[in-house]
């Protein structure tokens with residue numbers, strides 16, 4: 001660990017934060033990245049979670065933000081637990097802390113969705129004004145969410161895929177180094193109901209089961225599940 005981590009920006013993904021740290025530290029090669037941040041020399045950066053970080057990284061992160069807050073507010077943790085009970089959320093948090101890669105690999109991959117990291121052209125302009133640079137937002141990566149909840153314009157897909165880590169050798173990709181599309185579109189045809197239906201079918205039934213939670217037992221216990229999911233998505237929709 002050569003340098004201190006910078007401050008993490010509001011709603012910034014861990015991936016984005018790690019990219020900024022590594023680029024500023026002059027660390028580009030994969031084996032150097034793994035040595036710097038992770039337990040195993042074959043580990044690569046996780047786009048949506050945190051990866052199996054080593055003890056030095058953990059200590060250095062804790063100087064800026066607690067691991068728990070980092071996982072809760074800067075990874076997809078809240079999407080996978082937003083409509084689960086506290087017990088399920090805690091179990092997922094424990095699994096992420098214990099073996100993030102295994103937990104992430106166990107989450108079923110979306111079949112018919114876009115699999116790229118997304119960004120909002122308006123957020124980029126505002127972030128550059130506020131922080132001097134743009135970054136990957138966590139909230140934009142919510143699956144099936146096609147619109148920036150802040151600006152209500154369409155999110156653009158980047159060329160960075162968020163799946164396939166461990167197979168694809170990729171360069172570090174801070175948002176500022178991407179080819180960016182600044183077109184702003186407000187054509188919001190996607191209906192919330194459709195998204196919720198999709199979420200229940202594709203996301204809840206499969207993914208939550210895949211992280212080791214029994215779907216049927218939740219179904220019996222949580223009659224309010226559907227309304228929980230709707231309110232979860234509405235939070236980011238309106």
Ligand SMILES: [Zn+2]
Nearest residue numbers: 120123148151
């Ligand atoms: Zn935005």
